[in-house]
Amino acid sequence: MTTTAHEFELLEHTWRDVTPPAARRMLIAAAAAFAGRGYHATTTRDIAAQAGMSPAAVYIHYRSKEDLLFQISRIGHRRALEMLTGVTETEPVARMAAAVKAFSSWHAEFHLTARVVQYELTALTPEHHAEVVELRREIESTVREMIEDGVAAGAFEVPDVRGAVLAVLSLCIDVARWYKPGGRRTPESIGTLYADLVLRMLSA
Amino acid sequence: MTTTAHEFELLEHTWRDVTPPAARRMLIAAAAAFAGRGYHATTTRDIAAQAGMSPAAVYIHYRSKEDLLFQISRIGHRRALEMLTGVTETEPVARMAAAVKAFSSWHAEFHLTARVVQYELTALTPEHHAEVVELRREIESTVREMIEDGVAAGAFEVPDVRGAVLAVLSLCIDVARWYKPGGRRTPESIGTLYADLVLRMLSA
Numbered sequence: 254m255t256t257t258a259h260e261f262e263l264l265e266h267t268w269r270d271v272t273p274p275a276a277r278r279m280l281i282a283a284a285a286a287f288a289g290r291g292y293h294a295t296t297t298r299d300i301a302a303q304a305g306m307s308p309a310a311v312y313i314h315y316r317s318k319e320d321l322l323f324q325i326s327r328i329g330h331r332r333a334l335e336m337l338t339g340v341t342e343t344e345p346v347a348r349m350a351a352a353v354k355a356f357s358s359w360h361a362e363f364h365l366t367a368r369v370v371q372y373e374l375t376a377l378t379p380e381h382h383a384e385v386v387e388l389r390r391e392i393e394s395t396v397r398e399m400i401e402d403g404v405a406a407g408a409f410e411v412p413d414v415r416g417a418v419l420a421v422l423s424l425c426i427d428v429a430r431w432y433k434p435g436g437r438r439t440p441e442s443i444g445t446l447y448a449d450l451v452l453r454m455l456s457a
Numbered sequence: 458m459t460t461t462a463h464e465f466e467l468l469e470h471t472w473r474d475v476t477p478p479a480a481r482r483m484l485i486a487a488a489a490a491f492a493g494r495g496y497h498a499t500t501t502r503d504i505a506a507q508a509g510m511s512p513a514a515v516y517i518h519y520r521s522k523e524d525l526l527f528q529i530s531r532i533g534h535r536r537a538l539e540m541l542t543g544v545t546e547t548e549p550v551a552r553m554a555a556a557v558k559a560f561s562s563w564h565a566e567f568h569l570t571a572r573v574v575q576y577e578l579t580a581l582t583p584e585h586h587a588e589v590v591e592l593r594r595e596i597e598s599t600v601r602e603m604i605e606d607g608v609a610a611g612a613f614e615v616p617d618v619r620g621a622v623l624a625v626l627s628l629c630i631d632v633a634r635w636y637k638p639g640g641r642r643t644p645e646s647i648g649t650l651y652a653d654l655v656l657r658m659l660s661a
Contacts, residue, residue: 291495291497292495292498293498294497371634412653416642416650420650420654423631426631427627427634430576430631438620446624449616450621453659454654
């Protein structure tokens with residue numbers, strides 16, 4: 254899989270806060286390479302070449318290829334979590350709809366980063382993996398709280414809350430697998446569709 | 458990611474019909490390696506070593522590494538399709554529940570094969586990709602027909618049928634990503650949970 258110019262722009266946007274620019278260019282090159290050929294098939298030399306830098310320059314900013322993956326995974330998970338915690342609605346149904354809309358749209362728009370984040374977890378060191386698992390738990394507990402609040406308020410009817418959390422997150426995350434930029438569905442329209450489907454799942 | 462003894466047993470089961478035994482051993486070794494480190498990071502030499510054969514022996518049965526991937530993808534998609542077409546129920550609600558149960562359980566039980574099938578599509582040659590896309594269209598149209606029949610019978614209420622097809626398949630397929638053998642949820646219990654959630658999505 255090759256990365257299109259549009260997809261590079263999206264990666265630029267995803268990683269816009271990373272400084273200095275050389276470190277940012279390397280993260281973008283690494284995310285594109287990991288998404289395209291997989292973590293294990295990518296060398297730091299490939300990443301340096303794609304970033305237009307020398308292989309040695311990578312080690313000024315990152316300890317290793319795994320360190321690049323960890324930064325992508327850590328920042329990627331934080332961004333995804335922010336999609337849920339950034340919701341301002343307080344009424345349970347509106348809150349869940351807004352959260353699902355933001356979270357699923359993010360997985361469409363930033364599908365390359367999201368794929369790396371989801372598919373290369375097992376390549377992290379045990380310490381880095383533990384740190385990312387902590388972020389994943391926060392994502393889960395944020396959604397669980399939203400569902401529990403809705404059940405408590407009588408807005409949702411959910412026989413298996415943990416099962417519903419799993420299904421809601423899975424549905425949104427899998428957008429990163431099938432989404433194609435320029436296809437029939439935009440990130441925005443996926444968000445609208447999924448908010449409706451999730452509210453139905455919760456019998457809102 | 459290393460493949461456990463239990464996961465090898467499941468791969469043995471998945472590929473039980475492939476003959477001769479040497480060809481089967483190679484497919485199993487290839488599926489485990491592709492699921493573990495990715496297609497691009499795996500060599501035919503790795504596959505031969507894992508199958509306990511010489512690198513030259515691979516070429517007696519398969520034209521190339523890509524040919525191994527194609528066989529895994531083609532047979533994997535056919536098995537997944539059979540989960541949907543093998544349903545004997547005719548009443549729309551019972552039929553959809555049985556199909557979702559079988560399809561999602563399959564993606565749990567055969568998660569290693571399903572991951573390869575879903576994540577390595579872009580590594581296929583254009584001809585092989587086209588053949589697999591045909592099977593994917595059959596999977597989609599089988600589910601679309603089930604939903605349309607239910608809508609026509611007044612059993613489902615679905616504003617966006619194509620959107621619902623996408624979400625139902627995505628939800629079931631993504632089980633292959635998060636499922637862990639020996640975890641809280643068995644393939645059977647995932648099937649039961651997902652059948653209920655999908656019927657809710659379709660307002661059955």
